[in-house]
Amino acid sequence: PGLTSTMTLDGVRGVTPYITANSDFYRVDTALSVPQIDAGSWSLKIHGLVDHDLELSFADLVDMPLIERRVTLACVSNEVGGHYAGNATWLGVKISDLLKEVGVASDADAVKSTSVDGMTIGTPLEALTDDREAMIAIAMNGQPLPLEHGFPARMVVPGLYGYVSATKWLVDMEVTRFTDFHAYWTDRGFDAEAPIKTFSRIDVPTSFARLPAGKHAVAGVAWAQDTGIKTVEVRLDGGAWQQARLPRQDSINTWRQWVYEWDAEVGPHQIEVRATDLSGYTQTSRRVAPRPNGATGWHSVNVTVT
Structure with missing residues (x-):
């Protein structure tokens, strides 16, 4: 549904705008420089504990049924009073649709996603298949996904901190079990599952x-x-x-x-x-x-x- 004036207080001086501009949206990256990816040669592989593997081009993603949702993202490193949070309108493909297509094994409970720079993130399978409508996003606030925010495709999972959900420059999704892998931030002392706190x-x-x-x-x-x-x-x-x-x-x-x-x-x-x-x-x-x-x-x- 469209955004109406009854949903915002943007007229109050000093309050954070309801929709965060792409240029103002927070960034926390492990990549030393922003990856420069050609959408024409990019692909996403989905494999692991599935009935069959799937490889998608950017054109394949664009041609699939797309959803558009406003979702607030937040970083686990956000201190009390901090600004590592932002709200944007995202356009993308529901991850649950892709997982249905590949057929997920009954004993799987996680998806390990990998960025083009090698960054790995582990996400609970349930969060990718329930009604929160997790997506692989290809656009942000009505524009193609900016390079610094993960072009050509990134994950957006409502309700989870970014370190367990928000893989940018996404190239690989492996359906697996939490006991069978280690992700980047969990190896550095953070919890494997991390719902965003109120x-x-x-x-x-x-x-x-x-x-x-x-x-x-x-x-x-x-x-x-x-x-x-x-x-x-x-x-x-x-x-x-x-x-x-x-x-x-x-x-x-x-x-x-x-x-x-x-x-x-x-x-x-x-x-x-x-x-x-x-x-x-x-x-x-x-x-x-x-x-x-x-x-x-x-x-x-x-x-x-x-």
Whole structure:
């Protein structure tokens, strides 16, 4: 469905735009330089614990039934308050369609995907075949997939951190078992399975801002991919939690902007935010570092009102 004004708060000054421009979308790569791939000679091989192997050209992908979905992606290395997350419109082929075509063995539970630079990622098979509609994307925000974001094809899997799902410059998918292989980041101390944690961030005001007394918008974004955000709350100076206003939900796989109208009084203030997802889980205050499966904690900013 199309994006409507009731789904965004883009008019609030300082809030992160609902759709992240391709040029602003975060990047975390292992490739030392962006691979330059000719779509005409590129191919994707799907093999492993399957009834038969499949090799696809870029033209083959383009000719298949395509879906277009808005999906928020996030990196496991994102700290509390960090900006390693972005929301885009992706166009691609459902991975479940491809796996149906090759016939997956009953004892398989993972797919090891490989980038042209040799990067390997392990993804739970269930996440590629359930109703979240994981895809091999070939376009981003209405444009061909940019080189730096994985041209000619990359994986987009709602609800999982990128290190277990978002293979760029994709050339190989092996249907396998988690016990039979090691992926790049799991060999470096990260968990093999990593659902994105419920998260919220204050975009405005920024920390250490000096504001005049009066009305101000406290605003930001919150996400809980494959679950969805239910509420966002703001707390001032350790007081009671207050409900922020949310626009209409676009999808459980996209972030939601939020805003709280604050009548600021003179003095120093601390502003905190927390989100509750549609499962009923509310973010914990406990600060945990990103390793091994994602950071936790409430984001806060300190400001001075004069």
